[in-house]
Amino acid sequence: MALVRVISSDGAxxxxxxxxxxxxxxxxxxxxxxxxxxxxxxxQPEIRIVTIRAxxxxxxxxxxxxxxxxxxxxxxxxxxxxxGDAEMGQSQWDRDFLxxxxxxxxxxxxxxANHLEVKGLLDITCKLxxxxxxxxxxxxxxxxxxxxxxxxxxxxxxxxxxNRWCVEN
Amino acid sequence: MGRQNPMKQDDAFKYIPPELCFEIFSYLDIESFRAxxxxxxxxxxxxxxxRNLSFNCDLTDTTIATIVHSTESFSRVKVHxxxxxxxxxxxxxxGTGRVFGCAQAIHLIGSNINAVEIGKMMQYxxxxxxxxxxxxxxxxxxxxxxxxxKTFESLRRLSICHNYFPSRQxxxxxxxxxxxxxxxxxxxxxxxxxxxxxxNIAYGFLSPNDVFANYLAVAQLIHRYKETLxxxxxxxxxxxxxxxxxxxxxxxxxxxxxxxxxQKCVEGFNETKLDSLTIVTLLKEGTYPWTLG
Numbered sequence: 397m398a399l400v401r402v403i404s405s406d407g408a409x410x411x412x413x414x415x416x417x418x419x420x421x422x423x424x425x426x427x428x429x430x431x432x433x434x435x436x437x438x439x440q441p442e443i444r445i446v447t448i449r450a451x452x453x454x455x456x457x458x459x460x461x462x463x464x465x466x467x468x469x470x471x472x473x474x475x476x477x478x479x480g481d482a483e484m485g486q487s488q489w490d491r492d493f494l495x496x497x498x499x500x501x502x503x504x505x506x507x508x509a510n511h512l513e514v515k516g517l518l519d520i521t522c523k524l525x526x527x528x529x530x531x532x533x534x535x536x537x538x539x540x541x542x543x544x545x546x547x548x549x550x551x552x553x554x555x556x557x558x559n560r561w562c563v564e565n
Numbered sequence: 566m567g568r569q570n571p572m573k574q575d576d577a578f579k580y581i582p583p584e585l586c587f588e589i590f591s592y593l594d595i596e597s598f599r600a601x602x603x604x605x606x607x608x609x610x611x612x613x614x615x616r617n618l619s620f621n622c623d624l625t626d627t628t629i630a631t632i633v634h635s636t637e638s639f640s641r642v643k644v645h646x647x648x649x650x651x652x653x654x655x656x657x658x659x660g661t662g663r664v665f666g667c668a669q670a671i672h673l674i675g676s677n678i679n680a681v682e683i684g685k686m687m688q689y690x691x692x693x694x695x696x697x698x699x700x701x702x703x704x705x706x707x708x709x710x711x712x713x714x715k716t717f718e719s720l721r722r723l724s725i726c727h728n729y730f731p732s733r734q735x736x737x738x739x740x741x742x743x744x745x746x747x748x749x750x751x752x753x754x755x756x757x758x759x760x761x762x763x764x765n766i767a768y769g770f771l772s773p774n775d776v777f778a779n780y781l782a783v784a785q786l787i788h789r790y791k792e793t794l795x796x797x798x799x800x801x802x803x804x805x806x807x808x809x810x811x812x813x814x815x816x817x818x819x820x821x822x823x824x825x826x827x828q829k830c831v832e833g834f835n836e837t838k839l840d841s842l843t844i845v846t847l848l849k850e851g852t853y854p855w856t857l858g
Contacts, residue, residue, distance in 0.1 A: 503577060510585055522589045529593060534603045541577035546605050555603050 400427055401442040402457070408450035410457055414441075419460050421513025448508045452501070456508050459517050462489055466516065486520050494524055499541065578608060587615035624664065642668045644683065646675030665690040669719075672698040673706060684709030691715045696722040704734050711741060716750050723751070724758040735761045736779040743786030754790050760800035774818060781823060784830040791837040800845045 398414040402423065418424040423443060430441040445453060486494075494502070502521055509518035528540055538545065545552065578586060590601060590612045598616070602609045624644045642665060665671065666689045673683065680703065687694075687710050697720060699707055707725070725738065739759070741747055763779065787797055819827070 499577065503581065506585060507580060510582070518585075518588075522585065523592075525589050526592055529589075529601055530597045532597070532600060534600050537600060537604050541604075543577060543605050543608070546607075547603075551606070552603055555609055 399440055401440060402453065403442065403444045404448055404450040404453040405446050406449050408453070410453060412457055416457075416460055416464055417443075419464060419514070420456075421515075422511060445512070447511055449504075452504045452508045455501075455505060456512060456514060456517065459493065460514065462493070463516060486523070490520050494520065499525070499528065578611070583611055583614065586611040590615040639664060640667060640669040641672075642670070643672045643674065644678060646677045647679060647682070666693070668694050670694070670696040670698075672700065673702050674700045676701055676703050678702055678706050680705035680709040684713065688713055688715055691717050693719055695719045696724075698724040698726065700724075700726040704738060707738055707741075711747050711750065714746075714750070716752065719753065720751055721753050722756040722758075723754060724756075726758070726760050735763075736775070736782050739779070739782035739786055743782060743789045745789070748789045751790070752793070754793050756796040757786070757790070757794060758796075758798040758800075763801045777819070777823070781826060781830070784834075785826060787837060787839070787842070788830045788833045791833060794837065794839060796841045797839060798841075798843045798845075802846070 399411050400414050400417045400423070402410045402412060402417065404410070414427055418427060426443045427441050430439075430443075431437070434441075448456070497505070502524055506518065506521045506525070509515075509521060529537055532540065537543070547555065581589075586608075590598065593601060598612060602612045624642060624647050665686045668690045671687075671690060671694055683706055691713070694717060697710075697717075699710075723742075742751075742757075763776070783799060787794060
């Protein structure tokens with residue numbers, strides 16, 4: 397089985413099958429680039445991901461492992477058919493996978509899924525963040541995401557007034 | 566024990582690129598979308614961008630084609646001498662009123678504005694528009710707007726600025742806005758500004774009764790909106806009339822109706838909720854135009 401070494405920003409190496417790695421658009425491109433530039437067809441590619449730390453990279457690979465037999469979603473799935481995986485419904489495995497994570501980890505996973513071009517993971521993590529916003533008040537959202545208001549003077553009141561027209565009822 | 570990476574203050578969306586924020590925000594329901602807009606300035610900008618909400622639109626005969634074919638909604642629209650002869654915006658947008666449908670502030674500028682088209686478009690703005698400015702518009706434009714017989718549910722600021730038509734018509738506009746019919750359409754009017762020529766050289770000086778009728782129209786307008794008006798600014802060039810005013814008012818002949826109306830206004834003045842009533846009696850260069858607040 398052909399393997400690839402994927403190395404995180406903090407130096408941890410993960411040895412995974414190329415078949416699995418190619419489910420990430422970014423890793424697939426890197427592997428193909430390596431093949432074209434390498435004289436030795438048996439050589440093992442090594443890919444450094446300088447923006448993703450080990451804990452997050454492990455989670456991405458774990459998710460890919462679980463979904464290795466799913467159809468690969470094109471990057472523009474949303475534009476074509478709506479929401480992709482998240483719209484079709486998450487599996488119980490996905491729910492269990494995401495449940496113990498706090499929002500800080502989820503935000504990192506979103507960035508990682510985006511960087512590695514893993515559409516299905518990106519969909520379910522974005523959907524999870526969306527669900528953390530839905531139905532909450534402004535203060536609850538600020539608390540959940542640790543955001544401070546930086547509105548000055550009557551800017552927030554102006555925004556509240558804009559809400560009358562900015563979206564249709 | 567779940568996986569944790571405690572977020573730092575204000576860190577949550579800091580590194581998430583705009584296109585991913587769009588992904589997250591674009592599927593929020595309306596109430597959640599409204600809530601997220603109020604969280605912080607950056608989030609508000611991202612949220613608005615996720616739904617193509619934009620803020621400014623200059624509508625002219627030149628820009629009309631671009632605007633009709635864009636997918637954006639606009640909160641602030643300037644309509645500048647829009648003749649609409651070649652492009653009928655209402656039919657071009659299939660009556661959706663998209664251009665005015667989200668408009669919070671509309672500034673109509675120029676005497677060539679197509680009154681009929683503006684009247685059609687304005688009916689889509691009655692639910693959202695908060696501020697309306699008429700600048701140098703013909704009386705037909707004002708008529709087409711206030712004859713809609715629709716309630717402007719959000720209109721709080723109305724400015725009518727230096728329109729080039731004679732002062733008798735100006736008085737009629739004041740009388741019209743101060744009428745019961747129009748007042749019913751403007752239930753939340755808080756700020757009213759008007760600047761105009763009380764004397765129009767081309768049409769000659771007004772008679773004493775005409776000047777009085779104009780003053781009475783202002784008083785009636787304030788009285789009509791006494792429950793909501795907080796600020797009134799009136800700029801008119803009556804200083805030019807000063808040498809004639811004494812003569813004028815000695816010649817004023819009030820009708821019974823005018824006397825009754827005047828009495829009503831005087832008696833009712835203390836009941837108004839005005840914070841500010843400004844009457845400037847000499848128009849100066851640069852006093853206008855007012856811009857959108």
